[in-house]
Amino acid sequence: MDRLDSFVYLDCVIKEVLRFSPPGDVVLRTLTVDDRLPKSGAQLFKGDQIVIPIHTLARDSQHWSISPDLFDPERFPGKDKYHHPYAFIPFGGGHRQCIGQDLGRFELKVIIARLIQHVTFGEGGPVVNAGDHLTRLTIMPKYVGVTIEFN
Numbered sequence: 001m002d003r004l005d006s007f008v009y010l011d012c013v014i015k016e017v018l019r020f021s022p023p024g025d026v027v028l029r030t031l032t033v034d035d036r037l038p039k040s041g042a043q044l045f046k047g048d049q050i051v052i053p054i055h056t057l058a059r060d061s062q063h064w065s066i067s068p069d070l071f072d073p074e075r076f077p078g079k080d081k082y083h084h085p086y087a088f089i090p091f092g093g094g095h096r097q098c099i100g101q102d103l104g105r106f107e108l109k110v111i112i113a114r115l116i117q118h119v120t121f122g123e124g125g126p127v128v129n130a131g132d133h134l135t136r137l138t139i140m141p142k143y144v145g146v147t148i149e150f151n
């Protein structure tokens with residue numbers, strides 16, 4: 001556990017993966033009272049369903065010092081240390097935020113730490129990694145390919 005705790009760069013990589021390609025695209029809330037958006041003044045009504053766009057917030061340049069379209073794990077301890085708290089909500093927020101987030105993060109960390117001890121991943125090349133994503137219940141890459149070398 002202590003060694004896992006010491007892998008602080010891996011924490012940044014996992015955070016950046018969850019920011020860059022959050023598995024959940026949006027969270028939904030239903031208003032229990034009438035309300036008004038503070039900046040625009042837009043009127044909202046009790047019963048309205050609000051879509052909170054996790055992916056869009058994470059890619060909105062007004063909330064990030066380093067371009068949000070760059071994959072850069074060092075943004076978290078660096079220039080984006082004090083990013084807007086709601087610009088990065090891969091597990092939602094408030095009372096109904098993901099109840100399994102600590103387990104989710106822990107599993108990711110253990111699995112990645114184990115894999116990189118025994119396996120070297122390489123870039124699969126431009127044909128198989130042509131970019132783009134599919135949005136279903138979760139977001140997933142449209143194309144993804146890596147080479148795997150067992151050490």
Ligand code: HEM
Pocket residue numbers: 022023024026027028089090091092093094095096097098099100101103104105
């Ligand atoms: C990387 C992994 C995961 C991601 C990105 C994720 C993401 C999310 C998101 C975005 C929500 C909606 C939160 C909101 O409405 O504010 C959610 C809810 C939830 N998640 Fe996760 N989750 C993950 C792993 C897990 C795991 C491992 C568990 C259980 C072991 C879990 C159980 C739940 C439950 C029960 C809810 C509903 C909470 C509620 O409505 O009160 N999740 N998750």
